[in-house]
Amino acid sequence: MKKILFFLLFCAFSGFAQNTDSLQIRKIYDEILTNGECYKTLTYLCKTIGPRLSGSTGAAKAVQYTKKVMEDYGFEKVFLQEVMVPHWVRGAKEEAYIENGKVKTKVPIVALGGSVATPAIGIKAEVIEVKTFEELKALGEAKVKGKIVLFNRPMDPTKINTFEAYAGAVGQRGNGASEAAKYGAVGAIVRSMTTLQDNNPHTGGMRYAPGIPMIPTAAISTNGANLLSKLLKENPKLKFYFKQNCQTLDDAPSHNVVGEIRGTEKPDEIIVVGGHLDSWDLAEGAQDDGSGCVQAIEVLRAMKALGIKPKRTIRAVMYMNEENGLRGGTKYADLAKQNNEKHIAAIESDNGGFTPRGFGMVGTNEQIAKVTVYKNLLAPYGLAEIGRGSGGADIGPLGNLGTLLIGFKPDSQRYFDFHHAQNDKLDAVNERELQLGAASMAALVYLIDKYGL
Amino acid sequence: MKKILFFLLFCAFSGFAQNTDSLQIRKIYDEILTNGECYKTLTYLCKTIGPRLSGSTGAAKAVQYTKKVMEDYGFEKVFLQEVMVPHWVRGAKEEAYIENGKVKTKVPIVALGGSVATPAIGIKAEVIEVKTFEELKALGEAKVKGKIVLFNRPMDPTKINTFEAYAGAVGQRGNGASEAAKYGAVGAIVRSMTTLQDNNPHTGGMRYAPGIPMIPTAAISTNGANLLSKLLKENPKLKFYFKQNCQTLDDAPSHNVVGEIRGTEKPDEIIVVGGHLDSWDLAEGAQDDGSGCVQAIEVLRAMKALGIKPKRTIRAVMYMNEENGLRGGTKYADLAKQNNEKHIAAIESDNGGFTPRGFGMVGTNEQIAKVTVYKNLLAPYGLAEIGRGSGGADIGPLGNLGTLLIGFKPDSQRYFDFHHAQNDKLDAVNERELQLGAASMAALVYLIDKYGL
Known part of the structure; x- marks a missing residue:
């Protein structure tokens, strides 16, 4: 039965559409590999702001900075979601x-x-x-x-x-x-x-x-x-x-940061791409997870630069407090429920800004089959591993609302050389690898937006 | 026709064999990821010997050092092939x-x-x-x-x-x-x-x-x-x-270094795995191509450590003078021809010691099909890209003898950050990535040795 479903999906999605899509995906990669700005944004986040543990001044500065970056790009709507976070200090x-x-x-x-x-x-x-x-x-x-x-x-x-x-x-x-x-x-x-x-x-x-x-x-x-x-x-x-x-102080106010391009046909269907803005206090949080944040912003920047007008609403979300509480991810899903928002898919990049290998998904077989069908379009970009897997901590709470959760899956060999340690600095991130990750997510957002789920 | 051939090969190669092989391949990866010594060898090559331009004292030291490493591992036969090389100095x-x-x-x-x-x-x-x-x-x-x-x-x-x-x-x-x-x-x-x-x-x-x-x-x-x-x-x-x-001095004597495990059933069929020992003079030649050399040695070391007794003869070859003359690769093929040696396959690692992505091949459709059939066995290790491609400069001359040429294909994003520049040093190489490359080649050598070509 599953095979038949896959076969039907595959037939539905072929020929002319494949060709148009492969050209558009090529344009997305070209734009990001040629004019990409995510490394520049990451440089500021790492070198000017630095560590961003929840409740710290670094985290507060990062909220204001990423908000401004998205406003300067002219995203249609940029807003904060207030959330109380644990405040632990070393x-x-x-x-x-x-x-x-x-x-x-x-x-x-x-x-x-x-x-x-x-x-x-x-x-x-x-x-x-x-x-x-x-x-x-x-x-x-x-x-x-x-x-x-x-x-x-x-x-x-x-x-x-x-x-x-x-x-x-x-x-x-x-x-x-x-x-x-x-x-x-x-x-x-x-x-x-x-x-x-x-x-x-x-x-x-x-x-x-x-x-x-x-x-x-x-x-x-x-x-x-x-x-x-x-x-x-x-x-x-x-x-x-x-x-x-160390000590745990009173909970402190902080924010998720959200930037949005509104959909032209189905604005009420939302696709999220995100990472978490907080980091540990020991270093710059370059891989964990400055990379995911700047990649999410880059997805929307590239779509705008290419004049792609999505049918559905696309959001870049910088979650707060993944590391020690998950309050931002929880808050985001709570608000989505409260506001009756329909999130069809959420992509998270929180496994580092390394060379892309694929996407891991959490959802129904049907949802997963609808994304797996894009395999041939994504394979030329090294995205060979597309299928059931793990999503991401911050987007996890959206799973209860029926959202397909998608974890961006980069090469994992170097991640734990830096993870949560004093060497998780800008120089741990390679610009091309970071860009390729952003382009991979932008390509997937483009396809999910175009064909729905 | 090609499809039928592929199908027949696939049928021939299934069931019990697949299972035995996947267990043996798992053991190869476990051995190299747990007890691997290639990074240690690379450390000596980079930090104690340093640059190894053809004709330099560094190159001569590297010849003696890698010969000794292979002798100390107890490879059955370790020998040098004399070759005259260009001698350019900066x-x-x-x-x-x-x-x-x-x-x-x-x-x-x-x-x-x-x-x-x-x-x-x-x-x-x-x-x-x-x-x-x-x-x-x-x-x-x-x-x-x-x-x-x-x-x-x-x-x-x-x-x-x-x-x-x-x-x-x-x-x-x-x-x-x-x-x-x-x-x-x-x-x-x-x-x-x-x-x-x-x-x-x-x-x-x-x-x-x-x-x-x-x-x-x-x-x-x-x-x-x-x-x-x-x-x-x-x-x-x-x-x-x-x-x-700079100036070009008279050609100088140098050597290819060869280590061998002799085959138990078909010793006259040879499988080569190699890299080039010479580097540019500006840095340590860690990625280019110290990595390939130490991986080749590691392939034989791991086979010995696991008690694998190959049917065919397996050789680790450190070629001299890839960078400015290709004299070593040419000499190796000349001697192979002169001695009537039958090289069934040659694998080269000269694209860096990064995370493995696959193998690119140069040969007949039939030869390539016989390796492509191992795709499922190699896919769990991230080796998704297996098919026609490029082999390697040093093994190139063997192509005239009908040898299947196989280029190890690692992730390529960072290679040209270091290539031929002063920062191609040990810290440009990640130990796990290097080991995974060695294990990938060892797995392929194991399969080609077992089933022939």
Whole structure:
């Protein structure tokens, strides 16, 4: 049955239309590869504004800046959606060392977003290393109480898609502290989420489970984790010291930023293309997710530059607070529901501004088949992987409204070299790769707009 | 007919075999992604040895080093093939400036490989800018004589595969000097072969046509070319000065380096995997083509580590002198012919150590069909582009012996950011990307060895 549906769709969509469309798609790529401005916008976002953690002045400046960029491009409607966001601050730089007998060795750590601080004098305790929560449970209170737990399961390097490796390890970061605290641990140190062996600690969000003591938690660089693990094998009684000064302030007002080109035939059907404007505080958020934001703006810029008048309404959305709360994405979907807006598709770019490989989708078989049919048109641009997959965190809440969720899928090999770490800076992004991603999304928006879903 | 052939091949190759093969390919990727040593070898090649232009001490050291690496891995036979190579040296750093009235502005140039020097006092002359040889011809001796020709056609940024953009522009570098000299030019300055707008000049090979005066020629950075072009529009009488100190010495002895695992069933059928060991003199030759060399060695290392005993003989070949003569590739094929060796396939990696996209082939339809049939086995690793394409310069001469030529095809977006320029250093290579390329070639070698051609 599915095959028949696909065949019918394929027949319906052929010949003349294919040819017109392939010419238009070629024009979209030409425009963006020749006159693209997304790298320029990203440069400002990274170099003039910098880090944009929710609630920070950087985030507020980024809201005003991207709003102005879209106004200057003459998008028909540019507006903000107010949203209250968590406001966590890191405070003074963290300190940590391994105390092995009389030898103290400093190691690089960063507090995880949402963590509580240590006491002002820090925490020093013995360390117990685990790779899984099952292992932790088996050790139980007898072996864990009063200690710092080192969660040291690496990202699996054999996964070709590094996001699968991330998914297989990130539970330690998100839930490690509460899991450790269940058995009386006093702190939780998590191996950084990267396949590199280096000295960069990678931060990221964590959540405390209700009713369990909130213990401080930090990420340690992979080299630091390896060293600690090695020394622990020689001396299980060694101690680990860390001090961090972070705190969660009151929720702060912030905004999603939305730019719109109104549809000429079906303005009530909306297609979203977006990324998230907030970043972690350690770097410039160039890959995560300045890239997605500037690509979304570029999609609309290019359509305007090419004189494409969409049938449906196209929106570029810069979501706020993906990293530690998802408040912007939730708010956007709440407002869409409240205003009876019909979002037919939402595309998110939040896997980095690397060379395009395809799109992953979350939706009904029918919705997905209607996009998969464009495979031949997109294949010349390296977009070979089009099918069921994952959408994106910010657009996720729109799924409840029946919107087809589409995740832009770039090459994933380098992403976790920078992700949430101090080296996620402009120079981590290649201009052509960034442009190709924007063009890929613009091509898909063009097709979905033209043929509907 | 072709379709029927393909169908029959596909039927022959299915079920149990597919499953065994997919498990073995998975093991190859796991081995290289977990225990891979190619990045370590590349690190030595780049950081301890450095530039490896034909005839240089760096090239000689690289020959000895890669020979030793393969001997230490215990490959059954490791040997050198002597070959005489051109020996061009750059001499003291080049100088260049634009003299616009009383203002002198320095611009970055590098002599092209094979160029003659300027007179010791340099050359200063008016400049005529062209984008094509046709334009040059139309201007003729009247407009060109006594001047320096600026060849300023950029690489076309709208080509998705940057190698196509390169092919569309590189004629200016290879033949520009002789074309200009035909009309009496005294020098030729060529826009660097890169899509970046920056201050890095990119060198590369050039050839003098017989019977035409040999005038000095250099590459100018793209920013330099843009500036010169802009100033020329304001003042066509401005002058350009350049001085370079290069020379061609006598041919020097050098070597191809070959490592071999002998086949257990058909040792006389040879499969080659290779890259070229020589590089330009400006940097470490990390992407071009240290990557290809260390990947070739890694293919054999991984087969040995996994206990794969190939039916056919597998060779890792490090060719000498791809950049300015192709003497190594030519010599290798000459010896193959002389020794009546049967090379069934040769794979070359000389497009950088980036994320794999596929393989391009040069051969008969039947040969190509026999490899295309492996598409489904390779697709899970991102190798979507498998079909007719281009092989590689070094393996090219084997084509005359009926060998199927296979070019490893990595993502091409970043290659010309570094190509032949001073930033082609180790940090231009990502370890996982490099490993994935090696694993892709190892998988293909495994399949071709098992099923033949």
